[in-house]
Amino acid sequence: MIAGERCTRACGFCAVTTAKPFALDQEEPERVAEAIRRLKLRHVVITAVARDDLADGGSDHFASTIKAARRINPGIVIEVLVPDFNGKRESLERVLQAKPEVFNHNLETVERLTPFVRSRAKYQLSLAFLKQAKELDPAVVTKSGLMLGLGESEVEVFQAMDDLRAAAVQVLTLGQYLRPTPRHLPVVEYIMPAAFELYKEIALQKGFEYVAAGPLVRSSYHASDYSPKRAGFSEAGGVKNSLV
Ligand code: SF4
Numbered sequence: 001m002i003a004g005e006r007c008t009r010a011c012g013f014c015a016v017t018t019a020k021p022f023a024l025d026q027e028e029p030e031r032v033a034e035a036i037r038r039l040k041l042r043h044v045v046i047t048a049v050a051r052d053d054l055a056d057g058g059s060d061h062f063a064s065t066i067k068a069a070r071r072i073n074p075g076i077v078i079e080v081l082v083p084d085f086n087g088k089r090e091s092l093e094r095v096l097q098a099k100p101e102v103f104n105h106n107l108e109t110v111e112r113l114t115p116f117v118r119s120r121a122k123y124q125l126s127l128a129f130l131k132q133a134k135e136l137d138p139a140v141v142t143k144s145g146l147m148l149g150l151g152e153s154e155v156e157v158f159q160a161m162d163d164l165r166a167a168a169v170q171v172l173t174l175g176q177y178l179r180p181t182p183r184h185l186p187v188v189e190y191i192m193p194a195a196f197e198l199y200k201e202i203a204l205q206k207g208f209e210y211v212a213a214g215p216l217v218r219s220s221y222h223a224s225d226y227s228p229k230r231a232g233f234s235e236a237g238g239v240k241n242s243l244v
Contacts (some may be wrong), residue, residue: 002028002065003058007049009083011118013108013147015180021053024061033068036076043224044069045104047081050120057083059091066098077101079143079223087125089132096137102171102226103133104143106219107164110156117150117185123163131167141226145173145219148199151188157199161206170209171226174199175217191215 003024010018036044046065051058059082066078079102085091096103107126108114114123126144134142144164146157157174164172174196179187193215200213210226 001047001049002032003048003051003061005049008052009050009118009120011108011121012185013117013150013177013180015184016049021049021051024051024054024058029061029065029068030072032065033072036069036073041073041076043077043079045079045081045220045223046100047220048083050083052086052120056094057085057088057091059085059088059094062095063098066095066100070099077224079104079220081106081219084121084126084129087129092129092133093136096133096140099137100140102141102143102223103130103137104145104171104219105130105133106145107160108145108147109150110146110152110160111163112156113150113152117147127163127167130164130169134168141171142167142169143171143173143219143226144169145175145217147177148174148191148196149177149187149189150185158202161203161208165207172203172208172211172213173217173219173221174203174211174213175219175221176215 004021005017006019006021007016008021048058048062062080062082069076069078078100080095080100081104082095084105105126109117111123114121130142130144133140146160176191177187196213200211203211212221
């Protein structure tokens with residue numbers, strides 16, 4: 001996770017500290033690249049806090065980190081898990097121009113619950129953001145994820161799947177929401193493993209190319225199991241490592 005430990009947002013499910021962030025560490029991209037090299041990673045997931053305090057939302061820092069990681073680690077598969085940059089097209093372009101193989105932005109929950117779960121975000125904005133990413137770079141693999149157990153209905157989950165497919169999202173993760181502390185949103189329901197299996201089956205029928213679904217699935221869960229074509233990365237060669 002780059003760009004500091006302080007986030008400008010306060011999503012109801014997230015344990016990251018909400019506070020005024022510090023200035024960006026300009027040497028971080030090189031250090032992340034060096035960490036990837038030392039850890040011998042072949043697939044890395046790079047994410048960040050939301051940096052609404054910065055005009056570019058931290059997109060330039062993302063791009064610098066992708067470029068440094070690629071320069072020091074040729075052949076690496078780079079997946080980014082980005083905030084919505086308040087929907088700014090130039091921020092999105094900046095990240096995509098650095099050519100990550102996988103572009104992930106989480107929808108997190110169904111439309112009805114979005115104002116309660118991630119109050120500063122908008123469901124439709126996230127969908128438009130994902131759609132625009134695919135339009136700007138048709139070769140990038142687009143990915144998103146939902147937490148289940150926050151009080152959503154099955155019908156709402158199916159609708160979210162349809163909405164993501166309409167935005168041309170290719171990869172989906174579905175996991176159980178777990179409450180980090182009593183100050184966070186309560187768990188409304190524990191979804192049974194069989195229900196996750198059914199969701200996975202239906203998501204694949206709806207056209208997702210790859211679906212990870214299960215109680216312990218998170219957005220970077222076994223991320224390397226999916227093989228982006230651009231990098232020529234084979235499924236059999238996947239390494240289950242990431243920096244998140
Ligand atoms: S924007 Fe991301 S890091 Fe910040 S509170 Fe929300 S989920 Fe956590």
